[in-house]
Amino acid sequence: MAKKVIIVDDSRAVVATAELALDEMINSGVIEFKSYLNPMELLDALQNGSEDFDLLISDVNMPQLNGLDLARSIKSDERYKNKPIIILTTESSNEMKMTGKEIGVTGWMVKPFSDEKLVKSLKMILGV
Amino acid sequence: MNKLRLLVVDDDEDNRLVLRAICRKMDCFEIKDAVDGVEAVEMARSWHPHIILMDIMMPNMDGFEASKIIKNECPETVIIVVTAVLDRRIQDNMSLIGNDIYIHKPIDRELLRYKLASIGASLRIKEGNSNSLSTKIALNPFNSNIRSFKTFFEITNTEAMMDFGMWLYDHYNGKLTTASSKFDRVLEIFYMLMRRGNKNGNTMSIIIEESYEEFYITMKFDEEIVIEQKILDTLKEFETNIIVNNNIVCVSLSKPIKIKMDEKKYVLHVEESPKENIEIKEKVSESTEKKSEPIKEIRVIDSQEKELLKQSFVNKTSAADYVDEIGGDVLDEIRDLSSLDEEWIIKLRIIEEKSTSETLVDFADSVLNPYVKVINNLFEFTALAYALSSLSVFIKESAPVISQEDSKLKMFVMLLEHLGNDLTSWREHIFLLQDTADIHYLDSSFFSSCMQIEGIISNKDLDVDDDNDMEFF
Numbered sequence: 001m002a003k004k005v006i007i008v009d010d011s012r013a014v015v016a017t018a019e020l021a022l023d024e025m026i027n028s029g030v031i032e033f034k035s036y037l038n039p040m041e042l043l044d045a046l047q048n049g050s051e052d053f054d055l056l057i058s059d060v061n062m063p064q065l066n067g068l069d070l071a072r073s074i075k076s077d078e079r080y081k082n083k084p085i086i087i088l089t090t091e092s093s094n095e096m097k098m099t100g101k102e103i104g105v106t107g108w109m110v111k112p113f114s115d116e117k118l119v120k121s122l123k124m125i126l127g128v
Numbered sequence: 129m130n131k132l133r134l135l136v137v138d139d140d141e142d143n144r145l146v147l148r149a150i151c152r153k154m155d156c157f158e159i160k161d162a163v164d165g166v167e168a169v170e171m172a173r174s175w176h177p178h179i180i181l182m183d184i185m186m187p188n189m190d191g192f193e194a195s196k197i198i199k200n201e202c203p204e205t206v207i208i209v210v211t212a213v214l215d216r217r218i219q220d221n222m223s224l225i226g227n228d229i230y231i232h233k234p235i236d237r238e239l240l241r242y243k244l245a246s247i248g249a250s251l252r253i254k255e256g257n258s259n260s261l262s263t264k265i266a267l268n269p270f271n272s273n274i275r276s277f278k279t280f281f282e283i284t285n286t287e288a289m290m291d292f293g294m295w296l297y298d299h300y301n302g303k304l305t306t307a308s309s310k311f312d313r314v315l316e317i318f319y320m321l322m323r324r325g326n327k328n329g330n331t332m333s334i335i336i337e338e339s340y341e342e343f344y345i346t347m348k349f350d351e352e353i354v355i356e357q358k359i360l361d362t363l364k365e366f367e368t369n370i371i372v373n374n375n376i377v378c379v380s381l382s383k384p385i386k387i388k389m390d391e392k393k394y395v396l397h398v399e400e401s402p403k404e405n406i407e408i409k410e411k412v413s414e415s416t417e418k419k420s421e422p423i424k425e426i427r428v429i430d431s432q433e434k435e436l437l438k439q440s441f442v443n444k445t446s447a448a449d450y451v452d453e454i455g456g457d458v459l460d461e462i463r464d465l466s467s468l469d470e471e472w473i474i475k476l477r478i479i480e481e482k483s484t485s486e487t488l489v490d491f492a493d494s495v496l497n498p499y500v501k502v503i504n505n506l507f508e509f510t511a512l513a514y515a516l517s518s519l520s521v522f523i524k525e526s527a528p529v530i531s532q533e534d535s536k537l538k539m540f541v542m543l544l545e546h547l548g549n550d551l552t553s554w555r556e557h558i559f560l561l562q563d564t565a566d567i568h569y570l571d572s573s574f575f576s577s578c579m580q581i582e583g584i585i586s587n588k589d590l591d592v593d594d595d596n597d598m599e600f601f
């Protein structure tokens with residue numbers, strides 16, 4: 001069954017880039033891809049159970065909600081506690097990484113990312 | 129239970145009557161009055177009032193002189209200065225007598241009652257007698273059955289706004305770990321309203337009442353306020369009720385953990401009202417009457433909370449502060465950029481139809497570069513301007529290549545269209561809605577988008593081997 005990958009980023013361009021990079025995996029039915037521009041919508045959907053994911057890729061700086069706070073909220077929910085989350089960012093200070101580790105995010109990816117890198121990490125995490 | 133003694137000092141009989149009438153309603157004061165400073169001092173000596181409402185300009189002895197004597201003899205007396213103007217001189221005089229409580233003339237009834245209620249409550253607590261003063265005069269029109277402690281904020285500057293924001297954030301989210309997210313939008317709206325309340329040197333006050341299920345936030349502005357539909361919609365989404373009446377806005381906000389009770393529905397009133405300060409009367413539906421425990425508490429934001437709040441705002445410039453700083457000329461230029469939005473799309477369609485070097489260069493010259501020019505004037509956004517201008521240079525340089533490769537051109541156009549949308553929403557959040565707490569929230573995304581666009585077209589590998597770019601825990 002296709003694994004569900006969700007990306008949340010307030011920039012349409014970033015979302016589109018990711019979708020392009022994952023084009024092949026999407027078309028071959030390996031993954032199902034969904035994107036959110038507003039983290040709040042995603043959180044709502046996850047909380048009321050209308051959304052689920054196998055891997056979440058989240059931006060950090062979003063006007064409505066910080067990606068790390070989003071991850072923290074999701075991770076505090078029993079249902080999503082063990083689901084992998086990757087944080088997308090342009091800066092990767094150690095402080096941020098520590099926060100990420102504390103929250104329990106799976107990994108960290110620096111923007112801009114190459115197609116290969118995104119695909120490689122996805123395959124690794126999802127085991128496909 | 130003894131009532132608190134309240135002395136009303138004013139040389140004008142009408143004023144005394146008004147003040148007495150306001151205070152009598154509270155039913156927890158024994159009230160007497162004095163006609164000038166001399167009489168006030170005498171009364172203070174013989175009757176020992178807890179609280180004095182003191183007019184300033186009076187014959188025989190003015191309010192300051194009287195206050196000085198009274199404070200000297202009975203330092204614990206709380207003196208509320210009633211004044212029409214609050215200038216430097218009055219402020220200095222007030223601090224001289226060790227007094228910083230004042231109330232404006234004409235008297236705002238609700239404000240006065242709240243000040244009296246909170247001072248009264250603290251006096252009771254000081255006396256170790258906190259079981260009374262049940263002045264449950266609900267200000268909000270939603271529910272009269274409120275817990276008796278109320279929190280009062282006078283919004284005069286950004287710090288006060290943050291105090292309020294922190295209080296609400298803390299009290300709203302304190303109980304839930306995951307609620308923070310949804311709530312931010314509502315908080316943003318409050319910030320926006322507060323900024324409006326502070327425009328042109330105006331001030332506003334906010335009084336928060338609580339029941340066990342809801343917060344009731346009453347905001348009083350100096351001037352009439354109009355709330356846009358967009359804001360109303362957002363608030364509605366969040367299970368809030370809002371009533372707007374001239375210069376008063378009252379919002380009810382469900383607490384995140386609430387006992388489901390009968391659905392309460394309130395209709396939105398936006399109505400013309402007389403110019404004088406209106407009083408929101410209790411409009412309580414019977415069903416909202418529920419148990420309430422007599423909890424007395426005066427909530428003061430402690431310094432630790434304040435510190436925490438400040439930390440979370442450190443190094444972040446909010447859109448509102450930023451826009452306040454930049455000049456009107458620049459702002460006009462940015463608003464004019466909206467005319468480029470359409471152009472942006474049109475030029476992209478032209479590229480799709482006719483992919484030549486010329487159409488690409490035209491896009492860079494007539495759309496991208498004007499954008500860069502305006503953003504370049506914004507000191508805070510030089511990084512963004514740089515990213516966009518590099519993109520523009522890149523497009524012009526590689527125009528011959530891009531125009532030849534169909535698949536890449538498609539991607540290129542699509543990404544640029546998204547970038548245009550991102551820029552529009554960036555402008556909106558920062559310069560129009562001014563609703564973001566961090567003006568740099570989109571910078572990094574822009575930067576990476578521009579590089580990504582360049583990467584796709586130039587077929588450049590983006591440092592795949594650099595391990596620092598990716599890390600798994």
